[in-house]
Amino acid sequence: MVRRNYRELRDATHDDFTFILGAVLALLGLIIGFTFSMAVSRHDQRKNYEEQEANAIGTEYLRANLLPDGDAAKVRGLLRNYLYQRLLNYKARNDVELKQIDAQTARLQNEMWSAVVTHAEAQLTPLAALVVSGMNDVLNSQGYTQAAWWNRIPTAAWLLLLAICIFCNLLIGLAARGRSAFLFVILPVALAICLSLITDIDSPRHGFIHVRPQNLESLAESIRSQ
DSSP, X not given: OHHHXXXXXXXXXXXXXXXXXXXXXXXXXXXXXXXXXXHHHHHHHHHHHHHHHHHHHHHHHHHXXXXXXXXXXXXXXXXXXXXXXXXHHHHOOOHHHHHHHHHHHHHHHHHHHHHHHHHHHXXXXXXXXXXXXXXXHHHHHHHHHHHHHHOOOOHHHHHHHHHHHHHHHHHHHHHSTTSOTHHHHHHHHHHHHHHHHHHHHHOTTSSSOOOOOHHHHHXXXXXXXX
């Protein structure tokens, strides 16, 4: 019935319809572009924080040598276990497994902090302060990484994008009167591909595009070789 009413539109009304269709398609292109840019920027942010986290752990592993032999060995052992948990965190895809990793990570963080603070309280020296500062960077870097993984495209943005997609498909359906059915498929397929790609990039634990912890893996290999 909608298409029959459309065929009865006058030429002037058809010109208005064409103008509206072009405006809505342009708006859709802008929204998709901005949404894609948001997803990519968040993905890059997660990669940057992974690099910073690897640098913080590697630096503190070296600074542990400034402690007495017993404390140094303890801190290095905790850092190795902590690094292993961070690698598991990046590769975890199951919520139950992720909760277990988070619990282990929190326990190790408390133990590492207690290890360096106990020594600093016993011997308050510039070297001890340097080790404590490095451990603080390790803990902060994990917090920044976690915040970046939680930073996703807002739900309101997704709802707006889906609404514009629906309107555009309806208008294209009205405009493609009496033409090949192939024309009805082009826009929905293109939109489906774009939205799938954006969703994949914006989902760090699902899909095909993930943040590979290559800096943490390189650090772990370097520590094992030592």
